[in-house]
Amino acid sequence: MKLISKTRHFSFFGLILCLWAGSLYAQVSFEQLLNADQNPGNWYMYSGSYMSQRHSRLTQITPDNVKDLEQQWVWQARSLEKFEATPVVVDGVMYTIQNPNDIVAMDAATGNIFWVYHHQVSEEARPCCGRLNRGVAILDDALFMGTLDGRLVSIDARTGDELWNIQVEGARPEAGYAYTHAPQIVKDKVIIGTAGGEFGIRGFIAAFDVVTGEEVWRFYTIPGPGEPGHETWPQDTDAWMHGGASVWVTGSYDAEHNLTYWGIGNPGPDWNGDTREGDNLYSNSVVALDADSGELKWHFQFSPHDEFDYDAVQIPVLVDMEWEGEDRQLMLWANRNGFFYVLDRVTGEFLFGRPFVRVNWASGLDDRGRPIRIEGKTPSREGTLIFPGNQGGTNWYSPSFSPETELFYIPTWLNYSSNYVKEPDTYVEGETFTGGFPRSTGPTIRTRNVNFGTNDEGHAAIRAFNPRNGEIEWQFNMSDFTDAGVMTTASNVLFSGGRDGYFFALDARTGEQLWRTSVGERVYSGAMSYLVNGRQYIAVAAGNVLFTYALPE
Amino acid sequence: MYRVIIFIALGSFLLATSPVFAQHEYPQVEVQRGGQYFRGNCAACHGQNGDLIEDVSLADPLYLRDVTDEQMIAIIITGIPGTAMLANDYNELQAGNIVAYLRDMSEEGRIAPVNGDPGRGQVLLESSDCLDCHRIKRKGSRLAPDLSVIGLIRRTSELEEALLDPNATILPEHRNIRIVTENGREITGRLLNHDQVTVQLLDSDERLQSFMKADLREFDFVLNSNMQSYAEQFSGQEIEDILSYLVSLNGGEVQ
Secondary structure, eight states, rough: OOOSSSSOOOOHHHHHHHHHHGOOOOOOOHHHHHTTTOOOOSSSSSSSSSTOOOOOOOOOSOOTTGGGOOOEEEEOSSOOOOOOOOOOTTEEEEEEEEEETTTEEEEEETTTEEEEEEEOOOOOOOOOSOOOOOEEEEEBBBEEOOTTTTTEEETTTTTEEEEEEETTTTOOOTOOOOEEEEEEEETTTTEEEBBBBTTTTBBBBEEEEEETOOOOEEEEEOOOTTTTTGGSSSSSSSSGGOOOOOSOOOOOEEETEEEEEEEOOSSTTTOOOTTTTTTTTTTEEEEETTTTOOOOOEEEEESTSSSSSOOSSSEEEEEEEEETTEEEEEEEEOTTSEEEEEEEEEOOOEEEEEEEEOOOOOEEEEETEEEETTOOOOOOOOOOOEOOOOSSSOSSSSOOTTTTTTEEEEEEEESOOOEEOOOOOOOTTTOOOOEEEEESSOOSSSSSSSSOOOOGGOOOEEEEETTTTTEEEEEOOOOSOOOOEEETTTTTTEEEEEESSSEEEEEEEOOOOEEEEEEOOOOOOEEEEEETEEEEEEEETTEEEEEEEEEOO | HHHHHHHHHHOOOOOOOOGGGOOOOOHHHHHHHHHIIIIIIHHHHHHHSSSSBBBBOOTTTHHHHTTHHHHHHHHHHHHOOTSSOOOOOOOOHHHHHHHHHHHHHHHTTTTOOSSHHHHHHHHHHHHHTGGGGGGTTEEEEESSSSSSHHHSSSSSHHHHHHHHOOTSSSOGOOEEEEEEESSOOOEEEEEEESSEEEEEEETTOOOEEEEEEEEEEEEEEEESSSOOOTTTTTTTTHHHHHHHHHHOOOOOOOO
C-alpha cells in the first residue's frame, strides 16, 4: 500500500512519517479517480471508472484458469432488500451498503468488518422500487451516500464518523423524493440525482461541495417556465411540476470536456400521456452538463412523450473508438425502449441506432434518432400489447464494454412484452401518480423461487454487440429474466449472473461458459474486481450475500 | 354443454345460500370505492392483481383466509414499520372499502351457485378415472393438481372449463415435462422448476428428481393437457353434480 505524498520533496520528518504511515489507508485524490484504470487493483466508483465500462484491467484471472476460482469469504447483509450495490475497494478496504442506508467498511481480503455507519431512514420515505442503495462514492478521506429520505451524507472513510448530513432542499421524502444511486465525484463536488418519478416529483440533479455539503448548482430535469424545453410540456397546467424525470443510476464523466452525463427517467403519469402533451423534456433523455456549473451543454431524448415507462436510466457507457474512419469520442446506449444507440458524446450527435430486441411501438428511428411511432401503439383501457414490455429490452443493471474485444455486452430481455392499460390519475402528494398499469403477458415477473416458463414466454440473454453496426456477435441464453449487471476483464473473462441462483464466467470473445458456481438466489448487482495481497478477487452480491472469489494461493 | 352454462348463469342470479362464502359480503359501492383507492395507490407496489410483492398475495383466497378484516384495516392505516409497507392516510371506513375490494377480487366469480348434488358428484368422480391423476384428501395420484381445497382457489367457471375443455387454460405451474436421458430412458412428469442447466420434476412414479440438461438427449415442455374432455362422458346434470362436489372442497373440515 502506498502513501501518496502531497509535497514534492521529503523532509526527514516527512520521510519518517511516510515510513511509519506506510500501512495506513491512503487519501483518494481526484487525480486517482481520473486515472482509475491505471490502478486496477482498486475499484474507485460504482462503474469502476468515469467511462463506466465496468471493465477491470486485472489479468490474473484468465479464460484458462477461471474454472479454478474458489469462494474466499462471504458477508451476509442483515436485510432482505435487493442487494444492488457495487462495492468500492481502495487499498484493501471495501465499502458497501447494507440496505437501506448503512455503510459497511470491511477488510477486502477477509470480509472482517471494521465498522458500520447507520442512517435511520425516515418513515416518510416512499421508494417505489426497493428500500435500497447502490453504493458510495469516495474522495480524499470521505465517503458519500444519498439516502432514501432525500438526504446526502458524508462520513470519514477511516472511522465511519459523520462529517456532514444534509437534507437536500426540496427532496422531501413525503413527496416521494429519494436517493438510491451511488453519487459521482467531480473535482471538489459530489453530484447526485433524485429518484421518485412514480410519485409525481420534479426531478433534479445537484452538486454539493464535498467539504461543507453546501449546494453549488442544481439542474432540474424538467425545465421551468422560460427555460428552453419548457414548451415540451403543457403551458397552462402544472403537469411539469409533477412530471417525474428521475435519476436512478450513476452517470459518467468526460474529463477532457468536463461533461457529466446522466440518464433521465420516465415522465409521469407513467402510462397515461393525456395530461402531458408534448415531448416532455428531459424525460427519457441523456443530458450532458458542465460539471462546474450544471449548465446543460447538450441532450438527446430517446423516447419523446413516453407512455411505456421506458426510463433512460441506463449507465452512459463512454468509448473512444474509430467511427467511419475517424477517431471519435462516443457514448453507447442500449435503451430500455428496445433501441441501441451510438452518440457522439462531445456534441450529442446521433450517429447510429437500431433495435436490439423486438420493437412494435416504433417502426424505426429517423435520421436524428427520433423514434417513428406506430399509430395505435399506445396504452388503452382494454390493454395494448407492446414489445418490449414495461421492464424494457434492458434496464438499470450495468452493461459492459471491453476495449480488448471492442464488444458491448448487454443483459437483455427477449420475447418480453406487456399489455399496457391506461387509467386517469390525479396528482396527490405522497401517492403514486402513474396513470394505469402494465399487465404481464407471461408468467409474472416477480416469480417465486421456481421457474416454469418456456423461452418463448420471455427470458434473458447476454448479448455481445458490435457497436459499429449493432450486429450480435454471440448470445448466451438464460432460462429466466435477469437483473444482473455484466463485468468484463482485460483478460477476456466476462462475469454475470441471473435469477436462477448461478454466478458464472463466459469467454468474452465467444460467449462460451467457462465456470459456474452456485450463489443460491438472484444476482441483483454487477460484479467488480480488485487486488489485495497480490491476489485478484471477484465480488458479487446475490440474495442478501456478498460473495468473493479468487484463484487458490 | 350450453345447458350447463345457462343453468349456472341463472343460478348466479338467485339468492342462493351458497356454502361458506357468506361470511364476506360487501355492498358493491364499497367494493367500487375500495377499488379506486387500491388501483390509484396500493397497486403501484402490490400490482393490479395484488400479487407483485413476494409472499403477499392480496387476491389469493388462501392468503386472505388467515387474516381478519380488522387486521387488514390496521395494516393499511398504520403500515408495517421497518418495511416498505407505509402508513396510509385513510380512515377506517376507507381502509374497510379497500378490504372489501380485495375480498371481492379474490372471490369474484367463485361463488356462482351450482345446481348439483355434491354427494352424487363425489360418487361420479371417484368411480371415474379422475383419481388416476388427481388427488383429494390423500386419495389418488400426485401426477395432476391436488384438488383437496380446489373450491377455495378456483372459480366455478374455471373448474367447468377444466372438465369440458382442459386444453383451454393450463397454468404454467401445472405444466408437464418429457425428457429422454442419455441412455434412452424416457421420463415424463410434472415440471417443478428449471434453470440454465438443470430441471426438477415429479416423475410418473411420484418421485422428486433433478437432472442436468446437458445429460439429456431430449427435453420438451408438454404444453397440452394430459386430461381428456369429459363433455361426452357425463351428462349436463352429472357435470353439475361434479362441479358441486368440487366447489364444496373448500378446506372447511379436516378428515
